[in-house]
Amino acid sequence: xxxxxxxxxxxxxxxxxxxxxxxxxxxxxxxxxxxxxxxxxxxxxxxxxxxxxxxxxxxxxxxxxxxxxxxxxxxxxxxxxxxxxxxxxxxxxxxxxxxxxxxxxxxxxxxxxxxxxxxxxxxxxxxxxxxxxxxxxxxxxxxxxxxxxxxxxxxxxxxx
Numbered sequence: 001x002x003x004x005x006x007x008x009x010x011x012x013x014x015x016x017x018x019x020x021x022x023x024x025x026x027x028x029x030x031x032x033x034x035x036x037x038x039x040x041x042x043x044x045x046x047x048x049x050x051x052x053x054x055x056x057x058x059x060x061x062x063x064x065x066x067x068x069x070x071x072x073x074x075x076x077x078x079x080x081x082x083x084x085x086x087x088x089x090x091x092x093x094x095x096x097x098x099x100x101x102x103x104x105x106x107x108x109x110x111x112x113x114x115x116x117x118x119x120x121x122x123x124x125x126x127x128x129x130x131x132x133x134x135x136x137x138x139x140x141x142x143x144x145x146x147x148x149x150x151x152x153x154x155x156x157x158x159x160x
Contacts, residue, residue, distance in 0.1 A: 052100035055150045059093050062143045069140070073131045081131070085122045091115050099154075109155045116151060120144050 066089065070082050095112035099105045123144065127137040 052096065052154065055096055055147060055154065056093075056100070058143065058147045058150065059089075059096060062140070062147065063089060063093070065143070066140065069132055069136050072136075073126075077131065081122070081126065081129075085119075085126075088115055088118050088122060092119060105158050106155070109151065109158060113148075113151055113155065116144065116148055120148075 066085070070078075070085070073082050092112055092115040095108055095115060099108040099112060102108055120141070123132075123137065123140050126132045127134070132140070
């Protein structure tokens, strides 16, 4: 059993051969294989799971980078802006995990989109207050934009 791609680029599952393995002298073009097409609903579900996993990985990478950036913030902001930033990050992470587990994902993904916008605003505020330099700001903004594109594609896929 292994997947094969058909002429229209849709995956098929192969079942065991009818002709047996003992016919070694027969050319490969004459072998018969029974194929069953995977329903489109299952393909969409696999794509949603993949989108959720990739988004989760990107958030994890962002968290690791932000924790190194938070060291540069002044002590006076560790309990203020940094705490708000972390709270929004964890809430965003929670919403993505929740969306991966739920059957009806639309409202959860929309809430996650709102949290992502809040993270963008906190990044802008950190730069405006000179807590991070332009290099860190651009890197964080690029990561947030990439996560936003993944999230937007996931929301579009759910709306179908």
